[in-house]
Amino acid sequence: MAYHPTTILSSNSKTGVSLNLPIKGHCRPTKNCAKCCYAKSGHTALPASQKKQAWLSRYLAGKDITELIHEARLHTAVRISGTGDLSLKHIPNMKLLAKSCPGTVFWGMTRKIEIAKALNRIKNIKIMVSIDSSSPEEIKKYKGALCWGPNLPQDEVPKQKNIITVFPYHRSGRVVNNVKRHPKDCKAVLHEIPGCLSCGRCWTWK
Numbered sequence: 001m002a003y004h005p006t007t008i009l010s011s012n013s014k015t016g017v018s019l020n021l022p023i024k025g026h027c028r029p030t031k032n033c034a035k036c037c038y039a040k041s042g043h044t045a046l047p048a049s050q051k052k053q054a055w056l057s058r059y060l061a062g063k064d065i066t067e068l069i070h071e072a073r074l075h076t077a078v079r080i081s082g083t084g085d086l087s088l089k090h091i092p093n094m095k096l097l098a099k100s101c102p103g104t105v106f107w108g109m110t111r112k113i114e115i116a117k118a119l120n121r122i123k124n125i126k127i128m129v130s131i132d133s134s135s136p137e138e139i140k141k142y143k144g145a146l147c148w149g150p151n152l153p154q155d156e157v158p159k160q161k162n163i164i165t166v167f168p169y170h171r172s173g174r175v176v177n178n179v180k181r182h183p184k185d186c187k188a189v190l191h192e193i194p195g196c197l198s199c200g201r202c203w204t205w206k
């Protein structure tokens with residue numbers, strides 16, 4: 001029998017529910033991102049998780065996303081790319097998904113400016129371009145919403161108003177020693193709040 005996941009959305013204790021995509025063939029990592037990637041270890045790296053991620057990538061590029069629309073409508077916020085990253089082949093269905101779920105906000109990060117540009121025109125999609133100290137200069141100059149991470153101990157976060165959130169580098173649930181605190185630090189990473197649904201900073205920016 002052909003594989004089909006029990007649920008299309010994945011659950012995450014911090015972000016709620018997410019669309020988890022593959023790393024391979026999807027991510028465009030910076031040097032820091034590749035070194036610190038949380039999706040390369042833990043349960044999201046297990047064969048069963050990778051199988052679901054690969055299935056979702058095919059599903060999101062396919063012809064019928066009715067089942068996903070029904071699942072997503074049950075949530076106020078769905079994290080895009082809980083693992084991995086979107087590809088241009090997913091854009092038409094991401095637009096359809098958002099339009100079909102007007103009570104749900106689809107939010108997340110991408111390393112690809114073309115993905116953010118393609119999707120941020122939709123009212124209930126909020127995607128920040130993710131940068132770090134090893135990002136190419138042309139990406140750091142992106143004028144739209146940015147997030148900074150992983151924020152490493154030696155890093156200085158640029159003073160740019162369009163950086164919405166800073167993600168302190170953390171491993172196994174703990175912020176790494178000597179990472180400097182920043183006013184825009186994600187409070188869930190610091191364990192000061194339970195998770196995204198009690199915050200919303202990453203999707204309430206204008």
Ligand code: SF4
Pocket residue numbers: 015165185186187188189195196197199200201202203
């Ligand atoms: S800043 Fe808020 S919304 Fe963004 S990842 Fe952290 S807890 Fe979630």
